[in-house]
Amino acid sequence: MPPAVSAAPEPSLSPDAETFAYDNAVVRKFIVATAGWGIVAFLVGLTIALKLVFPGFLAFIPQLSYGRLRPLHTNAAIFAFAGNALFVGVYYSLQRLCKARMFSDKLSAIHFWGWQLIIVSAALTLPFGFTTSKEYAELEWPIDIAIALVWVTFGVNLIGTVLTRRVRHMYVSIWFYLATFITVALLHIVNSLELPVSFLKSYSVYAGVQDALVQWWYGHNAVAFFLTTPFLGIMYYFIPKAANRPVFSYRLSIVHFWALIFLYIWAGPHHLLYTALPDWAQSLGTAFSIMLIAPSWGGMVNGLLTLRGAWDRVREDPVLKFLVIGVTAYGMSTFEGPMMSLKSVNALTHYTDYVIGHVHLGALAWNGGLAFAMLYYILPRIYGTRLFSVRLANLHFWLASLGILAYSIPLYIGGITQSLMWREFGADGALRYPNFLETVVRIIPMYALRVVGGSLFMAGALVAIYNLYRTARSGVFEPDTVDRAPALAPVAGREHGWHRALEARPTQFAVLTFIAIAIGGFIEYVPTALIQSNVPTIAAVKPYTPLELEGRDLYIREGCVGCHSQMIRPIRAETERYGEYSKAGEFVYDHPFLWGSKRTGPDLQREGGKYPDSWHFLHMRTPASTSPGSIMPAYTWLYSSTLDDSHIEGKIITLRRLGVPYPAGYERQAQADLRAQAEKIATGLRTSGVEAAPDQEVIALIAYLQRLGTDIKNKPAATVASVEGGR
Amino acid sequence: MYTEVLRSIEGIAIFPIMSLLVFVTFFTAMLIWASRLGPDRLAMFARMPLDTTDDRAVPSDQPSQGDSRDREAR
Numbered sequence: 185m186p187p188a189v190s191a192a193p194e195p196s197l198s199p200d201a202e203t204f205a206y207d208n209a210v211v212r213k214f215i216v217a218t219a220g221w222g223i224v225a226f227l228v229g230l231t232i233a234l235k236l237v238f239p240g241f242l243a244f245i246p247q248l249s250y251g252r253l254r255p256l257h258t259n260a261a262i263f264a265f266a267g268n269a270l271f272v273g274v275y276y277s278l279q280r281l282c283k284a285r286m287f288s289d290k291l292s293a294i295h296f297w298g299w300q301l302i303i304v305s306a307a308l309t310l311p312f313g314f315t316t317s318k319e320y321a322e323l324e325w326p327i328d329i330a331i332a333l334v335w336v337t338f339g340v341n342l343i344g345t346v347l348t349r350r351v352r353h354m355y356v357s358i359w360f361y362l363a364t365f366i367t368v369a370l371l372h373i374v375n376s377l378e379l380p381v382s383f384l385k386s387y388s389v390y391a392g393v394q395d396a397l398v399q400w401w402y403g404h405n406a407v408a409f410f411l412t413t414p415f416l417g418i419m420y421y422f423i424p425k426a427a428n429r430p431v432f433s434y435r436l437s438i439v440h441f442w443a444l445i446f447l448y449i450w451a452g453p454h455h456l457l458y459t460a461l462p463d464w465a466q467s468l469g470t471a472f473s474i475m476l477i478a479p480s481w482g483g484m485v486n487g488l489l490t491l492r493g494a495w496d497r498v499r500e501d502p503v504l505k506f507l508v509i510g511v512t513a514y515g516m517s518t519f520e521g522p523m524m525s526l527k528s529v530n531a532l533t534h535y536t537d538y539v540i541g542h543v544h545l546g547a548l549a550w551n552g553g554l555a556f557a558m559l560y561y562i563l564p565r566i567y568g569t570r571l572f573s574v575r576l577a578n579l580h581f582w583l584a585s586l587g588i589l590a591y592s593i594p595l596y597i598g599g600i601t602q603s604l605m606w607r608e609f610g611a612d613g614a615l616r617y618p619n620f621l622e623t624v625v626r627i628i629p630m631y632a633l634r635v636v637g638g639s640l641f642m643a644g645a646l647v648a649i650y651n652l653y654r655t656a657r658s659g660v661f662e663p664d665t666v667d668r669a670p671a672l673a674p675v676a677g678r679e680h681g682w683h684r685a686l687e688a689r690p691t692q693f694a695v696l697t698f699i700a701i702a703i704g705g706f707i708e709y710v711p712t713a714l715i716q717s718n719v720p721t722i723a724a725v726k727p728y729t730p731l732e733l734e735g736r737d738l739y740i741r742e743g744c745v746g747c748h749s750q751m752i753r754p755i756r757a758e759t760e761r762y763g764e765y766s767k768a769g770e771f772v773y774d775h776p777f778l779w780g781s782k783r784t785g786p787d788l789q790r791e792g793g794k795y796p797d798s799w800h801f802l803h804m805r806t807p808a809s810t811s812p813g814s815i816m817p818a819y820t821w822l823y824s825s826t827l828d829d830s831h832i833e834g835k836i837i838t839l840r841r842l843g844v845p846y847p848a849g850y851e852r853q854a855q856a857d858l859r860a861q862a863e864k865i866a867t868g869l870r871t872s873g874v875e876a877a878p879d880q881e882v883i884a885l886i887a888y889l890q891r892l893g894t895d896i897k898n899k900p901a902a903t904v905a906s907v908e909g910g911r
Numbered sequence: 912m913y914t915e916v917l918r919s920i921e922g923i924a925i926f927p928i929m930s931l932l933v934f935v936t937f938f939t940a941m942l943i944w945a946s947r948l949g950p951d952r953l954a955m956f957a958r959m960p961l962d963t964t965d966d967r968a969v970p971s972d973q974p975s976q977g978d979s980r981d982r983e984a985r
Contacts, residue, residue, distance in 0.1 A: 280963055355959040421960050430957035438945045446934060573977025654977060667963070700937070703930040 202350070202671055205664035206279040208566040210292040212661065214272040215559055217300060219649050221264030222555075224307075226642040228257040233638050236631045236784070239807075239815045246821045247311035251743025255322040256310040261547055262320060264303045266411055269555035271299070271338075273418035274361050276562055278345055281355045281421065283669040287344025291337050298334035302327060313741035314384040318399045318776055320406050321375050325386045328376040335372065339365040346690040350669040354690060356437040360417030362694050363445050367409040367701045374705075375402035379842060381834045385737075389842055392771025393460055396779055397453065401705055404452035409701075411546065412514075413444070415554050416483055419511060422554070423490045426503045426561060432489035436482055443479035445697060447472050449704030454525030457534065458753035459779060460768035466527075472704075473525035480518035487511040502577035503561045509585060510553025517546040532607075535749055535783040537627070538599030541592040548588045548641055556580070556648055563652050569659025576651040583644030591637030598630030607757035615760050620786040625813050722769035725895045727844045728888070730832050730858035731865075735888025737835075738881055739778070742819065749780035750789040750892065763790035763893070770896060773844045785816060792894035797865055798872045800886045822882040829858055861887060 234241050235250045242248045279286060286292050305327050309315070315322040323331070342365055346358060375398055378386035390398050424431050431437060453461060453469030488511055491498065498504045520542055524533050533539060564571050571577060605623040608616040617623055728736060739745070752758050754765040766789050771777055795803075802809050805823060807816040836851040862878035865886055869876040876883065 277960070281959060283963075351959070353956055353959065355956065357960075424957075424960045428961065430954070430961060434953045434957040435945050435948055438948075439942065442938065442941050446938060575978050651977070696937075699933065703934050706930055 200670050201668050203666060203668050204283075204285050205666045207275070207286050207289060207292060207663075208661070208665055209663045210286065210289075210296060211272055211276045211562060212566060212663075213296050214268050214275060215563060215652075217296070218265060218268040218272055218555060218559065219645075219652065221260060221268055221303060222645055223642070223649070225257060225260035225265045226638065226645060228253055228260055230635065230638050230642060232257055233631065233635045235817065236815055237628060237635060239817050243817050244820075246313075249742065249817050249819075251746050251817075252311050252313055252315075252741075254743055254746040255315055255319075256307065258320055259306050259310065259322065260303070262406070262410065263306070266415075266547070266551045266555065267299065269551065269558065270364075270410070270414040270418070271295075272555075272562065273421070273558050274342070274414060276558070277357055277418065277421040278342065278361060280667075281351065281358060282345055282349030283351050283667060284345055284349045287341050287348060291341040291344070295334060295338045295341060298330065298337065302330050302334060305330070309384065313743075315740060315743065316376075316378065316386065316388065316776060317740040317743070317745050317778060318375065318388065318395075319403050319781060321372075321399070321402060324384045325376070325378050325380050326383065328372070328378075332369070332373060332376075335365070335369055339369065343690060343694065350672050352672060354693070355420070356431075356434070356441060357417035357421045358690075359441050359693070359697075360413045360420070362690065363441070363697045363701070364409050364414040364417070366694055366698045367405060367413070367445070367449070370698070370701065370705075371402045371405050371409065375399060379838050381838045382831055385831065385835075387835075387838055387842060388776035390775070390777075391842070391844075392774045392777050393462075393768045395774070395777040396456055396459065396771075397461060397465065399777070400455040401449075401452035404455055405449055405701075407543075407546070408444075408448040408451075411551055412448075415510075415514075415551060416440075416444075418554055418558060419483070419487050419507070419514075422503075422558060422561060423487050423507050423511070426501065426507060426557070427491050427494045427497065429490065429494060432486050432492065436486045440479050440483045440486060442700070444476075444483070445700050446704070447476050447479060449701045450707070451476060451525065454530070455781065456779075457525070457527050457530045458755065459751050460766050460771065462768075468707075470525050470527065473522045477519060477522050481515060484511055484515035484518070487514075500574075502571070502574060502581055503557050505578075505581050506553045506557035506560065506584075509581075510550050510557065513545055513549030513553060513588075517542065517550060520545070531753070531755060532603050533599060535781070536599035536603045537595040537630070537782075537784075538603070539782065541595030541599060544595070545588065545592050548584070548591065552584065552641075556584070556645075559648070559652055563655055564659070566665070567656050567659030567661055569655060572651050572654035572658055576647055580644040580648045580651070583640050583647065587637050587639070587641030587644060589637070590640055591634050594630040594633035594637070598627035601630075602627050606761070607755070609757070615757065618761065620761070621811055621813050624784070624815060628815070721772065722767065722896060724898045725770055725772060727773045727839070727846055728891065729861055730829070730836065730854040731861040731884050731887040732891045733835060733839075733888075734827060734829055734832065734858065735884035735886070736778075738822070738885045739888055740776075742822075744788075745778045745780045747780075747782065747784035747816070749783050749787045751779040752787055752789045758787070762787045764896065766893075767896065770893070773839075775839060775842055775844070788889065788892055790893035792890045792892040793897075796872065797869055797886050797890065798874045800889055801869055801874050801876060801882060804882055804885065819882070822885060823880055825881045826879045827862070827881045827884050829855055832858055 231242065231248070232250050232253050235243075235253075246252070275286065275292070302323075306323055309324060309327065310322060314324050316324060321328075342361060346354065346362070377389045379389060380386040388395050420431055420437060450472035451469050453465045454473045455469075457466050457470070459466075488508070491504070491508070494504075498508055523529050524539070524542065533542075560571060560577055602623045605617045605626065610616045750766070752762045752765045759765050771779075799810055803811065803816075804819045806818055807814040832854045833851040836846050836854050840846045840850075859878065862883045865883050866876045866878035866880075
């Protein structure tokens with residue numbers, strides 16, 4: 185950290201005013217990363233959107249298959265695009281609000297390069313199938329450790345800057361930044377607890393229902409504390425700056441902050457309505473989701489009303505335009521979200537593309553809007569120039585706005601259409617559309633329209649990057665912006681009130697924020713973990729055989745969970761279509777759980793025994809051969825690759841450590857059992873006229889699929905014995 | 912594994928109740944405090960982002976280099 189330089193006193197400043205410089209270099213680096221990774225995220229998104237319309241598009245490259253690219257897209261959009269954007273906002277505004285340079289330039293550099301390295305490692309592992317399969321937490325354990333270390337580096341730099349500030353009051357934006365750091369650290373560490381099998385393979389320490397609860401406590405709050413709170417901090421700084429007027433109500437911003445961080449953390453279970461999660465936890469999630477409307481809309485109104493008297497400038501200034509569309513989309517998303525957490529609405533929208541439309545409204549308009557507003561605001565200032573072209577920025581605004589509409593509206597229509605078709609019964613009481621494919625084919629035009637929307641949005645982003653590049657070229661970069669302020673004097677006498685005192689003490693503030701977010705997580709999770717009756721044990725449910733386990737890991741590698749759920753809700757339309765609804769006790773050995781969140785394809789929970797092995801063999805090689813019109817990609821590499829069973833021993837040992845009751849010493853028997861079962865399946869396939877070898881990867885996948893949901897159909901041996909003994 | 916750790920904590924059931932009480936108490940106190948804050952202090956806090964000399968004024972709503980033809984036309 186460069187030492188502050190004492191400067192000659194100025195009339196308006198106290199005699200001990202110090203001269204210091206804000207670090208613009210780190211802000212510029214994050215700006216470049218935001219723009220670059222943004223394009224990558226949009227491009228990957230566009231690729232997978234095209235794959236739903238043209239399943240053969242780039243289908244010959246396993247690394248570019250839909251299942252493997254989807255997590256790359258979500259991770260790139262959240263952590264690379266929005267992540268770098270939030271760091272732009274934090275590094276720019278924090279220094280100015282604290283009237284201090286960042287605590288340490290070295291930590292800033294470690295944070296920046298560490299974060300980019302994590303993104304690169306995600307891009308190098310996810311397409312190769314190294315994934316934990318937990319949504320937005322797919323990265324494997326070595327990268328998880330790196331994320332934790334880099335995040336702590338960011339946190340130390342953040343808190344260090346706050347501690348060395350020259351302004352007594354911590355402005356509300358800083359509260360949101362602190363909450364972001366603390367909560368994301370907690371969420372990431374708790375959800376990523378896993379036991380490694382090898383360098384890039386691990387199993388979640390949680391199983392089934394508990395894994396689902398922890399995952400969606402994380403997943404929901406990743407949206408809350410990675411995509412919402414830091415951007416609210418950004419909103420509270422940049423709207424007043426761009427409009428040149430103070431925030432509408434600072435009192436409201438205080439209530440907004442505390443209400444939001446207290447309530448958000450409880451709402452995770454609304455992602456698991458009608459599942460095997462205990463009912464009380466589902467109701468808790470719904471209740472808190474509805475309550476969330478109040479702080480969310482309080483924040484939105486506060487942002488928009490800050491523009492009172494300045495609406496005429498929104499017509500002219502692209503920065504304000506993007507801020508307004510961002511905050512408006514925040515309001516829409518935060519109304520839509522609670523509505524979707526009502527059980528009756530959720531029954532309709534869950535598992536459908538409606539949810540994809542909803543998240544893109546948030547990601548593209550709220551996060552994207554604020555991100556681009558920031559870039560348009562900051563870049564000319566750190567280059568000491570004007571924006572190259574307001575007209576191009578306006579063109580970007582319209583391309584982005586129309587793109588968002590052309591993206592979300594077709595998915596809303598497609599999602600509801602498909603859901604209504606899933607649940608429609610004919611006059612005879614049977615499902616009107618028993619073939620799942622009928623409901624897929626119907627909405628393919630919507631998938632095509634979504635591609636148009638995504639393309640428009642991406643075209644807008646390219647225009648923005650050109651405009652920003654030309655802006656940078658027309659100015660001279662100023663790596664340090666000099667400012668002056670007196671050092672913070674010690675407080676004499678009593679502070680004005682407990683909250684006022686708290687604001688002056690960032691460490692205590694951070695601890696309290698931690699308590700606030702820990703309470704919700706604690707109340708949700710502890711009872712589920714403690715009370716065994718929450719997860720009734722089903723005697724017939726047994727651990728996977730070694731071959732099934734390998735097949736399950738292939739299912740994870742290929743990202744099948746991105747399109748197929750394994751969770752049948754207790755709704756008649758679902759039990760008619762898929763079979764017996766899912767029970768919590770069926771998942772006790774599932775490390776990780778694979779319930780999924782979207783049904784581009786049908787649910788697979790009761791897939792076992794539904795079709796012969798040969799059907800699966802042909803289906804995964806040429807999906808349309810067994811399911812005409814299917815948009816599932818062909819998995820030809822499962823036929824040419826030999827199953828790597830060299831880690832099966834370690835897998836059995838690891839799972840036993842996690843509580844899966846494999847007998848002691850079974851790991852030595854596992855490989856022989858695996859090969860015997862594979863040989864049996866291959867022999868069966870050959871008998872039915874299909875040429876198959878036992879060491880093909882597809883054999884393991886078939887073994888797993890045929891096992892799915894079959895346990896509860898078998899009577900437990902103990903029950904059978906006691907019944908027979910009683911005769 | 913982790914469930915055993917949780918189960919071994921004596922009287923863990925009281926923790927969620929205490930947590931909820933902390934939540935409600937803090938929240939109520941915060942509401943009362945926020946409602947009683949003086950307007951002067953609030954105005955001072957709200958002005959913080961604007962109270963800075965660092966930003967060079969670069970109004971983005973003025974005709975720019977890339978829009979020069981547009982400017983000439985006017």
